Amino acid sequence: MPENSRIVLFPYGQPVELSQRLVCEACLLCCGADTQRFLDGPWKNEDHLFRYVSRLSEAVQNSAPLVVLTRSNPLPIVVLAKRRRLCRVMPFLRKALWIIFVDAVAEPYFFRDAVDLGRFDLSVDEGSGQKNALVWMPDEERRGFRHERYLVLMPQTELDSSFSERLALLWEELNKAEDGFEEEEASAPAGQFSAPPPIRRKT
Secondary structure: OOOOOEEEEOOOOOOOOHHHHHHHHHHHHHOOEEEEEEEOOOOOOHHHHHHHHOOOOHHHHOOOOEEEEOOOOOHHHHHHHHHHHHHHHOHHHHHOEEEEEOOOOOOOOHHHHHHHHEEEOOOOOOOOOOOOOEEEEEOHHHOOEOOOOEEEEOOOOOOOHHHHHHHHHHHHHHHHOHHHOOEOOOOOOOOOOOOOOOOOOOO
């Protein structure tokens, strides 16, 4: 796929603060976003968003879009349940890269709740000192999809080589997992899911 050709869905709209919006846009450009196709609502509900997106061409819908969640509290409802609902009405979003853009000052309980409900691929600084992008994976019993992961970005995220490596690994994992996007049965056996991909660092 050509670079910067992915549509971007903002179910809760873009960040309110201009400075944060600019950081978010810069991160999304590195993820392949097309800044001319930011779909940021406002949306009354999932059906409203679906009616809008359904008018896009099939090629656009199937281009592995980006979904950016700019709210995270409460995490089980506005992130996990929201993803299930959107994927139910728009199945092509199962192939999307899901991103949480969070300001730890505005949403101070995000990291605590995320650790309670899952795990990060790196150790976490629960404040403005966290400059690395993170990958968050919910615990098995909370996942709606087998390979459910989120790229976590913050206003202070640095677009360095670590960001590029983490992003490449996430896309690789998504491409490998295309046969695992079906919703899991509640009785799925333990140990069925893979751990987050290891992050290789340059020395």
